[in-house]
Amino acid sequence: MTNVVEIVNFTLAKGYTKDDFLAANQPMDEFLREQKGMLYRSLCEKADGRFIDIVYWQDMAAAQQGQQAFRQSPQCQQMVQCIEKESVQLEHVNVLASFGCDGG
Incomplete structure (x- = not known):
C-alpha cells in the first residue's frame, strides 16, 4: 500500500486575514x-x-474519500470561504520514501 500526499496551494480571498484563516482552520x-x-x-x-x-x-482511496467528505462538510465551509477559489492548485502524489513522520 502506497501512502499519498495531498498538496494544496492557494491564496486567501480578499477581505480575509491570516488570523481569520487560522481561526477557520x-x-x-x-x-x-x-x-x-x-x-x-x-x-x-x-x-x-x-x-x-x-x-x-x-492511500489514494482515503485521500479521495477525504476530499469528498471535505466538500460536503459544514465544518470546512468557514475555511473554504477564506480561500480564493481561482488560486487553488490541488494534486495527489504517491510517497516513494519518507523519514521522520510515523503518522501518529
Missing part, C-alpha cells in the same frame, strides 16, 4: 482527525503569502 483540524486514513497534516505559509496545505493519507 480549527474546525478543519477537527474534521481531519475524524477522517479514516488521514495520517498527518501540515499547514504552511510561503514568503510570498501563498499557503500550502499538505495532508498525508494512508
